[in-house]
Amino acid sequence: MAEREVDRSVSQTVKAQLALRDQILSGALRPGERISELQAVETTGASRTPVRMALVRLEEEGLLEAIPSGGFMVKAFSERDISDSIELRGTLEGLAARFAAERGVSARELEPLKECLAAIDELLRQVPISVDAFSSYVTLNARFHALLTELSRSPPLIRQIDRASALPFASPSGFVMAQSALPEAQQILIIAQEHHRVVIDAIENREGARAEAVMREHARLAVRNLRLALRNRTHLDLLPALALIKTATD
Amino acid sequence: MAEREVDRSVSQTVKAQLALRDQILSGALRPGERISELQAVETTGASRTPVRMALVRLEEEGLLEAIPSGGFMVKAFSERDISDSIELRGTLEGLAARFAAERGVSARELEPLKECLAAIDELLRQVPISVDAFSSYVTLNARFHALLTELSRSPPLIRQIDRASALPFASPSGFVMAQSALPEAQQILIIAQEHHRVVIDAIENREGARAEAVMREHARLAVRNLRLALRNRTHLDLLPALALIKTATD
DNA sequence: TGTATGCGTTATGTATACAATAGCGTAGAG
DNA sequence: CTCTACGCTATTGTATACATAACGCATACA
Numbered sequence: 091m092a093e094r095e096v097d098r099s100v101s102q103t104v105k106a107q108l109a110l111r112d113q114i115l116s117g118a119l120r121p122g123e124r125i126s127e128l129q130a131v132e133t134t135g136a137s138r139t140p141v142r143m144a145l146v147r148l149e150e151e152g153l154l155e156a157i158p159s160g161g162f163m164v165k166a167f168s169e170r171d172i173s174d175s176i177e178l179r180g181t182l183e184g185l186a187a188r189f190a191a192e193r194g195v196s197a198r199e200l201e202p203l204k205e206c207l208a209a210i211d212e213l214l215r216q217v218p219i220s221v222d223a224f225s226s227y228v229t230l231n232a233r234f235h236a237l238l239t240e241l242s243r244s245p246p247l248i249r250q251i252d253r254a255s256a257l258p259f260a261s262p263s264g265f266v267m268a269q270s271a272l273p274e275a276q277q278i279l280i281i282a283q284e285h286h287r288v289v290i291d292a293i294e295n296r297e298g299a300r301a302e303a304v305m306r307e308h309a310r311l312a313v314r315n316l317r318l319a320l321r322n323r324t325h326l327d328l329l330p331a332l333a334l335i336k337t338a339t340d
Numbered sequence: 341m342a343e344r345e346v347d348r349s350v351s352q353t354v355k356a357q358l359a360l361r362d363q364i365l366s367g368a369l370r371p372g373e374r375i376s377e378l379q380a381v382e383t384t385g386a387s388r389t390p391v392r393m394a395l396v397r398l399e400e401e402g403l404l405e406a407i408p409s410g411g412f413m414v415k416a417f418s419e420r421d422i423s424d425s426i427e428l429r430g431t432l433e434g435l436a437a438r439f440a441a442e443r444g445v446s447a448r449e450l451e452p453l454k455e456c457l458a459a460i461d462e463l464l465r466q467v468p469i470s471v472d473a474f475s476s477y478v479t480l481n482a483r484f485h486a487l488l489t490e491l492s493r494s495p496p497l498i499r500q501i502d503r504a505s506a507l508p509f510a511s512p513s514g515f516v517m518a519q520s521a522l523p524e525a526q527q528i529l530i531i532a533q534e535h536h537r538v539v540i541d542a543i544e545n546r547e548g549a550r551a552e553a554v555m556r557e558h559a560r561l562a563v564r565n566l567r568l569a570l571r572n573r574t575h576l577d578l579l580p581a582l583a584l585i586k587t588a589t590d
Numbered sequence: 591t592g593t594a595t596g597c598g599t600t601a602t603g604t605a606t607a608c609a610a611t612a613g614c615g616t617a618g619a620g
Numbered sequence: 621c622t623c624t625a626c627g628c629t630a631t632t633g634t635a636t637a638c639a640t641a642a643c644g645c646a647t648a649c650a
Binding site: 103136138139140159160 | 635
């Protein structure tokens with residue numbers, strides 16, 4: 091092997107996958123652009139085999155698209171693709187909440203969710219919310235959604251939700267950040283927190299339909315606000331992977 | 341290159357993927373069993389690189405599971421995993437039906453669906469249904485579901501539904517075949533056909549909620565019947581990928 | 591001047607060689 | 621007799637060499 095420097099702590103495939111994902115989400119690679127394997131080899135430091143494995147994984151993840159004649163290109167998304175993805179995730183999370191409610195959840199399992207809820211309450215007490223607090227909010231919110239998903243105890247569903255969240259704008263953190271660009275941001279967070287509270291209450295009382303409904307409403311709220319945020323494209327540097335949105339088309 | 345025979349009509353990667361999937365679904369590889377790359381190379385006729393790409397794709401598809409220490413094993417599913425997967429797909433198809441209804445569908449787009457419906461009606465007129473007719477039914481039913489999915493015009497949703505159908509028992513054909521083992525099979529097909537009729541009617545009349553509800557009911561029917569079919573394990577040779585079900589655990 | 595064809599370059603698809611690690615078996619000692 | 625440690629083997633992870641196909645450019649002919 092040449093003078094290539096190898097980091098043996100993580101596999102080359104994973105390293106390449108992370109590096110490429112970073113390049114895509116940071117906008118270094120534009121949507122529609124073909125990804126050159128050779129170039130990827132240079133920028134990631136891995137050799138062609140792990141790079142190819144990473145490309146296949148990223149394609150399955152939905153960030154890349156196979157070109158019929160060979161190779162991969164960065165996928166481009168329309169605004170509707172994005173809102174559909176959010177609604178899609180909301181639907182799946184709704185199902186997860188219903189499963190949790192119908193199948194029953196012990197008080198012990200609900201504990202971390204309630205802690206999350208309380209922590210978010212604490213943050214929202216600040217008006218206006220500080221930048222640091224907002225950053226904590228993003229983390230806590232992601233944690234809340236992840237815990238809720240787990241409550242379903244359904245590996246196939248959890249898997250699908252993870253896949254649906256792979257697209258950055260469809261992840262809990264993603265759309266929260268997008269919404270933060272809106273002037274009504276704080277009000278929105280308060281409504282969202284109310285949703286969180288209701289879903290836990292519904293699960294506790296084993297009301298599956300109500301638990302499901304509130305999660306879907308939660309997503310619809312996100313879709314509405316994302317639309318607004320995309321209208322007034324101010325402070326949109328916070329919106330992750332804005333680079334993935336198709337420019338002129340659709 | 342040695343005397344290896346190469347089929348140049350399809351890529352080696354695709355060939356390997358198909359061959360391996362076949363081996364898994366046919367039960368040649370048992371759930372939990374580790375897949376040896378070398379062995380896969382021999383049985384598929386491709387070399388290690390395309391085999392590895394195929395393995396990664398099959399993992400993303402959900403048929404394989406990565407082993408932490410390296411390599412892949414055939415994934416095993418519990419009975420609940422299976423019924424959850426069906427309900428999951430039903431939920432997604434419900435969303436697709438709602439999208440179709442809310443966004444509007446032209447008469448021309450609905451045409452193929454109605455043809456499908458009529459063809460199935462024709463088949464169901466036979467009592468009892470012949471083996472050939474049942475086989476046609478499986479194809480037509482799969483086509484109906486695929487067309488319905490397309491009506492949503494939502495690439496992200498279509499993609500997710502495809503993924504959710506990757507597991508054979510969660511695909512439209514899969515659970516129809518499973519249900520066929522039941523004595524009430526014909527009655528079930530008639531109820532299912534009624535669902536098909538209702539969802540088209542709802543889409544035509546732009547009743548999103550009704551379209552969604554009927555698809556979910558459609559899936560719940562499938563879940564109930566699959567449970568029954570798994571109880572009386574007679575004639576279960578028709579059930580695809582029964583081999584994937586965990587034997588003793590869960 | 592425009593188009594078509596052919597050749598050359600470049601990138602991807604495939605195969606295989608090399609490296610490293612994990613699992614297993616055996617042997618030795620307590 | 622059992623447990624531990626060492627080494628071997630088998631299998632995966634990685635790198636690279638080779639084959640092939642696609643794209644572009646240049647040239648020639650209409």
